[in-house]
Amino acid sequence: PFTVFAPTDEAFAKVPKAQLDALLADKAKLTAVLTYHVVPGKVMAADVKAGSVPTVQGSSLTVATDGGVKVDGARVIATDIVASNGVIHVIDSVVLPQ
Template identity: 80%
Template sequence: MKKWIAGAAVFAAAFAAQAKDIVDTAVSAGQFKTLATALQAAGLVDTLKGPGPFTVFAPTDEAFAKIPKAQLDALLADKAKLTAVLTYHVVAGKVMAADVKAGAVKTVQGKDLTVSTSSGVMVNNAKVVKTDITADNGVIHVIDTVVLPPM
């Protein structure tokens, strides 16, 4: 019986180690360092480690590099504005690529993103370059541009 319990504990630990939330999944991908820094600066890490589910349109490091350095530094220093920008990339619920439809979708930030599917999937002016990176509390879709909420 002790061997079975020890074996079950090892299996449970291995399974828990495989389960990753959205933040851990993004960090392990290696192309979202700026996003991870921004989430930390905005105090949103714990939220995206929460139960969700969430759909995150995640800009890559290259997407953030399109923003002039002075403008990006100013954004990272302004917690309220940064939070608004980051939560504009998040939709409540788990929306897989097969479920995406053209139209407006309400973000956690409160404003709508416009999704178009006529020439690939676009979210506002950002192209979705990779879909359905699953996490235990949602899904990540990779985008090539940081989208900004209407002010």
């Protein structure tokens, strides 16, 4: 199973058009960004801990839990959307690997 931190449509709309176009034109980079939003295992909201979490992409996301949950600075705005292969948490920004 996987945990996906899925940006809203509004989150994608905040990404500058030139940056989004460049991502869509570069499949390797696009894959890296998309898999950066995915964490191995099914992590429900109640089980989220502050700290560093490895992603499918290979880098780590930074999770903060003070004043609501944030992932690399993106606010988690909906939680525990159960899917057949894991769980989805909705975030308000697109997060990019460093």
